[in-house]
Amino acid sequence: MDSRQKVLEVSGLRTSFFTDGGVVPAVDGVDFDLYRGEVLGIVGESGCGKSVTSLSVMGLVPNPPGKVTGGEILYGGTDLLKLNERKMRKVRGNEIAMIFQEPMTSLNPLFTIGDQMIEPLRIHRKISKKAARGKAVDMLRLVGLPRAGEIMDEYPHQLSGGMRQRVMIAMALICEPKVLIADEPTTALDVTIQAQILKLMKDLNERLDTAVLLITHDLGVVAETCSRVIVMYAGKVVEEGPVGEIFRNPQHPYTEGLLKSVPDMRFKQERLDPIPGNVPRPGSIKTGCRFAARCPYAFGRCTEEDPDLYDTGDGHRARCFLRERKEAAAYEGALAEG
């Protein structure tokens, strides 16, 4: 895995919101790498910091009240957090592009699709209007839109939700970025349209070798599209690993609880197995494991100390003392054997 090229290296990322009610640490020390051509999922519930993480990478955290207060985001050796706005603008949309949940709010209703498609090309590439238009039409075809030529002259309201999301993807990919960040790209869409868009994103990921950071709350979407996944809870990464591993052999009690609590359409379950309690507000838990209050395995140490991300093998890591103990036990066992 490490032999592959890292396109994005995030370490120790902290993003806080400075509000009248105090400082809210939405992202509280997040580390992850994104490899070339992979689809990495970030999954978590509301307030876990998954969206703020992606906005931090894009340099789009609303300031004030938000501010990245620490860490590093390395893209091709440069720390994006150290770039000024002018330089960041060259990265955004060109090297790293983003699509959002609700395509209607991210498309300008007053401009035609064509105008909006051409804009990033004209900004980032020295290219004639005609050539830009040709490329935009090609891109619309690539994302599977029929009548690409006509759509260029239409306005966003004339398109359906699924078509708009295709336009957003086409627009995001038009400058051939190395990284595509997709924040809940199918959450506002119907199931049958969601299937189309996910399939499109996977196809494009394979064909264009763009690394995708897919942010979602839907474990089903993760299982079907991602190769690796990061589970976030209360501003921290609690588990990270290959998708197959995480789903079959979750190492963090939160991941385990999440997987057990979702109904599976393939079987009739008598009763669901929910995680007790509520999703904590960001910043409400200050010491110890953020999940301790809802964890069925919690013991004394969990509320006093912050667990680290422990390596459990094969690129799988979990932020849980249980994993440390296992390691310790194995270590002692090995010692005893000689």
Add this chain to the structure above:
Amino acid sequence: MKEPLLKVEGLKKHFPVKKGALGRVKGHVKAVDGVSFDVMTGETLGIVGESGCGKSTTGRLLMRLLEPTEGKVIFDGRELTALGGDEMRKMRRDIQMVFQDPYASLNPRHTIGKILEEPLLVHGVKDPKERKRKVREFLEIVGLSGYHATRYPHQFSGGQRQRIGIARALMTNPKLIIADEPVSALDVSIQSQVLNLMQDLQREFGLTYIFISHDLSVVRHISDRVAVMYLGRIVEIAESDRLYGMPLHPYTQALLSAVPVPDPGFVREQIVLEGDIPSPADPPPGCPFHSRCPFRMDVCKSNVPSLAEQETGHSVACHLYTEEARGDDNKTLVTEGSL
């Protein structure tokens, strides 16, 4: 056979589309276009479908929050669609609704106590002590505490607010609860808490549910029977094990195959439908699904298939299963499960 608690016959809701300065009616959005089904006492009927299929409108028509254009709703032997305002208000004691957005459906200026007391006031519980006692009782039943009565909606999380919404629906001791996307706005870990609560309440109070949702996994979990809607019509209805195990309608098959399953090792053939859902203002002629159907035949473009029973309790509206079409068409019927 038992009499159904609720009987719906040929229910229709057509919204006029007005255009121009004079506001002339230029056509109709056929939000619900001839829906019939029964709901038995104590069961849960799930209604699934994508946006614009008419599932929510159907829910509102049953409570007469919207007036139907055509059709009958018979509840507990009485025809709701023929009742006057006062009588209907009394009937609403027996039919209650739980909404998707617990933020929007609880008045932010009222305490939880006041919100929960209101249905009792409306339905004539005069003794304030009795009302307060009932409020406390129901807060505890839904997993909150009596002291929560003095708090305001914004002081609760989404899951707790939905519990309050459920408590409010229960205050009048209803027979039928229509729940419209009750867990869709909730986080995954909270969803299952609310679903379990609804199942417990059903057992405890002998409730009958109509559970409207776009989430096929949730619907399978909670429902005894499931109706699938597309563009204002029911295209298939069956017991949930049967519907999910052996879907007959090509739309149901595609819908089920499109649901992401939380298991990376799960392999299946996905039917990715072409195109978008047509606008209900301008539905295609014939079978409403024919424009996206992988099995469409000539007859589908002109004739609307009616919902016909294939096996006991399993009905489907599709020409693939009608006599004439079977006779002259050798298309293989896809009847094995899509899962």
